[in-house]
Amino acid sequence: MDPADLTAARTGVAGTAPLVQCLTNTVVQTISANALLAVGASPAMVDNPHEAADFARIASAVLVNLGTPHDDTAEAMLLAVRAAAEAGTPWVLDPVAVGGLRWRTDLAAELLELRPAVVRGNASEVLALAGAGAGGRGTDSTTSSDDAVDVADELARRTGGVVAVSGVTDYVTDGATGVRVGGGHVWLTRTTGAGCALGAVVAAYAAAAPGLVGAVAAHAHVALAAERAAATAGGPGSFATAWLDALDAVDDLAAADLR
Amino acid sequence: MDPADLTAARTGVAGTAPLVQCLTNTVVQTISANALLAVGASPAMVDNPHEAADFARIASAVLVNLGTPHDDTAEAMLLAVRAAAEAGTPWVLDPVAVGGLRWRTDLAAELLELRPAVVRGNASEVLALAGAGAGGRGTDSTTSSDDAVDVADELARRTGGVVAVSGVTDYVTDGATGVRVGGGHVWLTRTTGAGCALGAVVAAYAAAAPGLVGAVAAHAHVALAAERAAATAGGPGSFATAWLDALDAVDDLAAADLR
Amino acid sequence: MDPADLTAARTGVAGTAPLVQCLTNTVVQTISANALLAVGASPAMVDNPHEAADFARIASAVLVNLGTPHDDTAEAMLLAVRAAAEAGTPWVLDPVAVGGLRWRTDLAAELLELRPAVVRGNASEVLALAGAGAGGRGTDSTTSSDDAVDVADELARRTGGVVAVSGVTDYVTDGATGVRVGGGHVWLTRTTGAGCALGAVVAAYAAAAPGLVGAVAAHAHVALAAERAAATAGGPGSFATAWLDALDAVDDLAAADLR
Structure with a gap:
């Protein structure tokens, strides 16, 4: 993958x-x-279910994250995704803690049929979503992203979209081509919501640069920002603050660690 | 407006x-x-609807912000505002994203009849609330505060309260007198919730200094803190942290940029 | 209480x-x-009520905090606590604003019958939970922890667990032995959620070190981190960030201020 394409995607989001x-x-x-x-x-x-579909029709992209679903937000998710699918708007599925918990696992399966442009999760979640694993321990993966490569490729072919598996090294695939994104920093895993925020950034990139390039660029952007933040932070609290500063400052993805 | 009155309002909140x-x-x-x-x-x-009214009866002020309404919180808002109105307690309406979204626009119209002490929103929201515009794009205004001056004045006369229109320059009016508050910093718009937090600060000031003075003082306080924070911040993450420090440190509003 | 036991508890959490x-x-x-x-x-x-009990069966500890209960989360709390009680999993009750508000006070009383391993609140909340006071003013206590010592001891004997009363000096008791934990910093009270986060840390410690030692260690950990953070912070915003850094850095509780 040409780093210039990644930087073009980043410029596209900003523009x-x-x-x-x-x-x-x-x-x-x-x-x-x-x-x-x-x-x-x-x-x-x-x-909320009263407005979610109407908003999805004007949004550039939609993110659905299953971290704390409730009856009304779960209903809103289905309404928003159906509206997005009708409008041809890309949407991202983040299947948080899918596998061990029955209700959200069923919800995730129903959402998956609506063909997300990108699935982003950790290895345990992606394996469980694909029907190939039992899920992890809350938001912690009990499996490395390497173990999910084949399942991720297969899942991407099934949805016709991109599947991204987060880990020490991220694996991002469209079913034909798989790209590993290294870098980042362990403090991302000590910052609540960093992975979920990555899902949101993936949605922004999906609007500006469809397919594999946008998803890889989003992961590269987040990883480069984490490296920059870790260089100045004194712990997980100051890391989170510095990471937001760095997300703003990164405007070139040429240094992305692609493998 | 005499800056000494603004500082007196700030001292009143702290006291x-x-x-x-x-x-x-x-x-x-x-x-x-x-x-x-x-x-x-x-x-x-x-x-929650079980407790919102009881609490409103002992609160010094009530803030209602329509950013993410759900059935139960919407019901609680109406209950709290009715209790506040009965008790003579000032309440603030922040009509987030009103205009394009039908359900919350109807809710805002119902709330408006209960006469908020202050309405605070961006120009698109204030125009939509007053029935004079179609609303913006999520929380982004698509209109400058200058375009909402006449509508804001008229809305203030209709509610008998204050209307504040946030923008590069804020416009705060009680229908008879309008004050422009400059300063602030563009990073406020890059910090999620800074505008909503301003609404909360406006409510605190409404309890300590009713009418136009309190509302202008709240805007001046937030703007001065933003300027101070921007002088030391390295990006939007560190800005948010520094802004909270500065909100605490600002104890004199004499430097407010009033026009 | 031997400081070495506290440090062992801290090591237990990390391990x-x-x-x-x-x-x-x-x-x-x-x-x-x-x-x-x-x-x-x-x-x-x-x-959510669909999953709360299932998750409680695999959790190491459960925290129930009554700050913003709604119908569905209140139902989930009861389900989770019953499952935790059946599984012998320790759970912590934080009775936020109990006393003045009827609905949550009834909910707290129902939860209390399920015997929390630890109750953590301010003096007003603990007095109200025990039926000995009218409650405070929102999350602010209107009473010192010293005034709640006898009631806390009695409540601990009634539940068979630990009761912790937060204040300038914290009081932690199992009904037989009471320990005062000093230190900390006033900025903890200017950081929203610091007390609630203490409740979560108490739950983590309850999993690693049952009884009085774990609860005291949690309070000592939070207090020592606050002191360290205050030494570098410039206001309440930077304090919150520094406190998270310090929670990570504190690995020895020998300096705890026990009385």
Whole structure:
């Protein structure tokens, strides 16, 4: 993958300010909105069943994250995704903690039929979503991204979209081509919502640069920002703050660690 | 407007620690509570229908923000506002994203009849609330505050309260007198919830200094803190942190940029 | 109490990474999750009625915080606590604003019958929970922890667990032995969710070190981190960030101020 294409995607996000509707968990709404603002996108958290579909029709992209679903937000997710699918708007599925918990696993399966442009999760979640694993331990993966490569490829072919598996090294595939994105920093895993915010950034990129390039660029952007932030941070609290500063500052993805 | 009156209002907030009940969106609850604590007020986020009215009867002020309404919180908003109105307690309406979204626009119209002490929104929202515009794009205004001056004046006369239109320059009016508050910093628009937190601070000021003076003082306080924060911040993440520090530190509003 | 036991508890948390299910208020979910990550625990905010009990069966500890209860989360709390009680999993009750508000006070009384391993609140809340007071003013206590000593001792004997009363000096008791934990910093009271995050940390410690030692260690850890953070912070915003860094850095509780 040509790094110039990644930088073009990053420039595209900044230049078009995609409006990203987030139906996401309440723990991470703030950091997700701030991450979107930092990369130059525009967040909107319209997640009630009365308005979710109407907003999805005008959004540039939609994120559905299953971290803390409730009856009304789950209904709103289905309505928003159906509207997005009808409008041809890309949407991203983040199947948080899918596998061990029956209700959200069924919900994720129903959503998956509506063909997300990108699935982003950790290895345990992607394996469980694909029907190939039992899921992890809350938001922690109990499996490496390497173990999910074949399943991710297959899942991408099934949805016709991109599947991204987060881990020490991320694996991003469209079913034909798989790209590993290295770098990042362990403190991302010590910052609540960093992975979920990555899902939101993936949605912003999906609006500006469809397919594999946008998804890889989103992962590269987040990883480069994490490296830059870790260089100045004194712990997980100051890391989160510095990471938002760095998401804003990164305007070139040429240094991405692609494998 | 005499800057000494603004500083007196700021001293009044610090001296009385108004108890501000916030029925606000889940994205911004944290920064709103922290902004209230930073200016010396006391936040309480009681937003369920079982308790909202009872709490409104003992609160010093009530904030209603329509960012992420759901059936139960919308019901709680109406109950809290009716109780506040009966008790003579000032309440603030922040009509987030009103205009394009039908359900919350109807809710805002119903709330408006209960005569908020202050309406605070961006130009698109204020125009839509007044029935004079179609609304913006999520939380982004597509209109300058200057375009909303006449509508804001008229709306203030209709409610008998104050209307504040946020923008590069804010416009605050009681229908007879209009004051422009400059300063601030563009990073406020890159910090999720900064505008919503301003709404919460406006409620705290409404308890300590009714009418135009309190509303202008709240805007001046937030703007001065933003300028101070921007002088030391390295990006939007560190700006948000520094802004909370500065909200706490600002104890004199003499430097407010009033026009 | 031997400081070496406290440090052993701290090491136990870091070594076992307890999975803490938090059914807590939406204002403080983020700081609670980040505090848990900072001390080395693993947070999971599963708070819907469909999944709360199933998750409680695999969690290491459960936190129930009554800050912003709604019908569905209140139902989830009861389901999670019953499952935790059946599984012998320790759970912590944080009775936020109990006393003045009838609905949550009734809910707290119902939860209390299920025998929390630890109750953590301010003096007004503990007095109200025990039926000995009218409650405070939102999350602010109107009473010192010293005034709640006898009631806390009695409540601990009634539940068979530990009761912790937060204040300038914290009082932690199992009904037989009472320990005062000093230190900390006033900026904890200016950081929204710091007390609620303490409740989450108490749950993590309850999984690693049952009884009085774990509860005292959690309070000592939070207090020592606050002192360290205050030494570098410039206000309440930078304090919150520095406190998370310090929660991560504190690995020895020998300096705890026990009385």
